[in-house]
Amino acid sequence: xERRFARTLVVMVLVLGLASLGLAQTKVLTILHxxxxxxxxxxxxxxxxxxxxxxxxxxxxxxxxxxWLGWFDDLRGPGGFDRGYAGIxxxxxxxxxxxxxxxxxxxxxxxxxxVGSFMFNEFLGYPEMKIMEGLYDAMTxxxxxxxxxxxxxxxxxxxxxxxxxxxxxxxxxANYNLEGHALAxxxxxxxxxxxxxxxxxxxxxxxxxxxxxxxxxxxxxxxDPYTAAGIAAGGLRAAGCQVVICLSHLGTVLxxxxxxxxxxxxxxxxxxxxxxxxxxxxxxxxVIVQAGSHGRWLGELRVSVDPGGKVRFLNWRTHELDKSxxxxxxxxxxxxxxxxxxxxxxxxxxxxxxxxxxxxxxxxHDWPARGPNRDAALGILVADAMKKAFLAVAGQGGLPPVDCxxxxxxxxxxxxxxxxIVGNDILRAVPYGYDPASGLxxxxxxxxxxxxxxxxLLEYTLTYVEYTRSLCVQPSGLTxxxxxxxxxxxxxxxxxxxxxxxxxxxxxxVAANPAKIYFVGMTDQVFNFINNLTGGxxxxxxxxxxxxxxxxxHIKSLRFVNYVSEGRVIDTAPTVTTKAWRRK
Numbered sequence: 256x257e258r259r260f261a262r263t264l265v266v267m268v269l270v271l272g273l274a275s276l277g278l279a280q281t282k283v284l285t286i287l288h289x290x291x292x293x294x295x296x297x298x299x300x301x302x303x304x305x306x307x308x309x310x311x312x313x314x315x316x317x318x319x320x321x322x323w324l325g326w327f328d329d330l331r332g333p334g335g336f337d338r339g340y341a342g343i344x345x346x347x348x349x350x351x352x353x354x355x356x357x358x359x360x361x362x363x364x365x366x367x368x369x370v371g372s373f374m375f376n377e378f379l380g381y382p383e384m385k386i387m388e389g390l391y392d393a394m395t396x397x398x399x400x401x402x403x404x405x406x407x408x409x410x411x412x413x414x415x416x417x418x419x420x421x422x423x424x425x426x427x428x429a430n431y432n433l434e435g436h437a438l439a440x441x442x443x444x445x446x447x448x449x450x451x452x453x454x455x456x457x458x459x460x461x462x463x464x465x466x467x468x469x470x471x472x473x474x475x476x477x478x479d480p481y482t483a484a485g486i487a488a489g490g491l492r493a494a495g496c497q498v499v500i501c502l503s504h505l506g507t508v509l510x511x512x513x514x515x516x517x518x519x520x521x522x523x524x525x526x527x528x529x530x531x532x533x534x535x536x537x538x539x540x541x542v543i544v545q546a547g548s549h550g551r552w553l554g555e556l557r558v559s560v561d562p563g564g565k566v567r568f569l570n571w572r573t574h575e576l577d578k579s580x581x582x583x584x585x586x587x588x589x590x591x592x593x594x595x596x597x598x599x600x601x602x603x604x605x606x607x608x609x610x611x612x613x614x615x616x617x618x619x620h621d622w623p624a625r626g627p628n629r630d631a632a633l634g635i636l637v638a639d640a641m642k643k644a645f646l647a648v649a650g651q652g653g654l655p656p657v658d659c660x661x662x663x664x665x666x667x668x669x670x671x672x673x674x675x676i677v678g679n680d681i682l683r684a685v686p687y688g689y690d691p692a693s694g695l696x697x698x699x700x701x702x703x704x705x706x707x708x709x710x711x712l713l714e715y716t717l718t719y720v721e722y723t724r725s726l727c728v729q730p731s732g733l734t735x736x737x738x739x740x741x742x743x744x745x746x747x748x749x750x751x752x753x754x755x756x757x758x759x760x761x762x763x764x765v766a767a768n769p770a771k772i773y774f775v776g777m778t779d780q781v782f783n784f785i786n787n788l789t790g791g792x793x794x795x796x797x798x799x800x801x802x803x804x805x806x807x808x809h810i811k812s813l814r815f816v817n818y819v820s821e822g823r824v825i826d827t828a829p830t831v832t833t834k835a836w837r838r839k
Contacts, residue, residue, distance in 0.1 A: 293371030366397025395459025456491030632731025665725030
């Protein structure tokens with residue numbers, strides 16, 4: 256009896272031991288990720304309403320609660336009420352907290368650290384990337400890292416622009432040929448990390464949209480990011496990597512439709528399109544994730560890796576950096592010093608603290624979720640501000656008076672929360688471009704355009720409307736309608752989705768006199784895009800105006816800002832076809 260019991264005990268111990276060994280060999284890897292943080296180093300000053308109180312929120316009612324809180328913020332003086340959220344100090348707290356709570360953690364950034372606040376315009380991204388050294392294991396450069404040119408990016412990464420040490424967080428890209436430039440020694444295609452016995456390979460892929468880059472960079476594109484991704488993934492597999500991660504700055508459409516077909520990749524951590532997924536996308540055996548923008552969320556992906564190297568999806572979630580996440584004290588102290596330096600710059604002044612005006616409701620970046628309106632409050636505010644400024648300088652130096660303004664949604668960002676508006680809120684809304692002398696962004700120009708070309712350009716902006724809103728025009732002085740259920744035009748100059756009989760400038764039907772020349776206001780970046788698109792024969796009148804200044808001055812003149820969607824642009828489709836790409 257005792258002998259039988261002993262044998263049974265030995266067998267049980269062996270079985271349990273083998274089971275434990277098998278469990279020990281299956282590892283869990285946690286991947287933290289952010290993207291498109293756009294120099295939002297300081298917290299946003301307006302905490303969104305929690306879901307149970309959404310009826311109080313500015314987007315769904317006049318926003319009186321947030322408006323009065325913003326008003327009292329100003330009366331209370333420096334500090335105000337603690338309604339902040341996001342910011343790199345909170346990101347530091349959250350990443351460190353999760354690293355302490357979990358084992359086998361990798362933190363990654365999918366690009367566009369740069370451009371979007373006065374912090375960037377003052378320091379060109381250097382202090383932000385130095386803070387990131389203590390947070391992230393690797394990042395890929397987004398297109399905005401190249402906005403100031405290859406030499407400036409090399410100066411930032413080497414520490415030369417700040418007179419400090421080089422940035423050490425690994426910067427990864429596998430599809431740009433940087434040979435012969437200083438960046439070749441500062442960027443690398445991939446890295447390999449051993450994490451608890453798991454060999455993890457990470458590589459980066461950037462978008463190759465020529466409108467986002469200088470001619471110097473365009474000449475260095477691979478011509479096929481998918482092939483470059485396949486070569487990078489294959490190299491990491493050959494090096495024995497069990498998990499291969501692609502840091503992609505292509506955007507959700509290209510990640511899900513194109514990059515997901517590249518063999519050898521297990522995980523795609525995405526950026527560029529600023530999409531906040533509500534769940535991970537599982538496509539062609541790959542896990543695809545993206546975590547919004549502006550440092551408001553941190554993604555957390557967990558996968559298991561079995562002894563055979565099989566990667567299995569476990570779960571994914573986003574953590575919102577709300578006021579419950581307290582800022583990291585060390586990082587916050589650095590930000591306080593940097594903020595003071597920005598406001599001491601006579602080009603900028605108190606852009607973080609001094610009120611410009613008050614928003615009665617949130618000025619939304621996106622158009623309404625329901626109904627046919629395809630204009631957004633922020634877009635038409637910016638367009639109106641530009642038109643007002645153009646008319647104010649008409650006649651000076653031969654400048655013609657503008658008939659209308661066109662500005663695509665892709666060049667505005669985030670929106671302006673209800674309550675007190677400061678200069679940095681405005682720059683976040685119109686963040687792009689950079690002028691070294693002023694430290695500001697896009698300049699404004701007036702362009703003569705025949706009516707028939709306006710019709711063709713409007714049609715072109717509708718080509719990808721079911722996938723992205725970046726090209727969607729926000730007008731002032733112009734109205735039009737289109738049908739997104741129709742197929743896009745077969746070529747430039749052809750009309751399909753646009754209703755030509757709806758296009759009016761100043762109440763005048765454009766199609767009635769297509770040869771008439773209209774003077775159209777736009778940013779110099781939009782002019783460059785249109786000029787390249789149409790063969791480079793257009794002319795422009797420089798105004799000397801900066802987009803930020805005209806939007807700030809317009810907002811200041813209003814004092815109390817109350818913009819909403821007006822229906823300047825209408826989608827007449829019987830059903831809404833525009834995809835929101837799994838936004839929360």
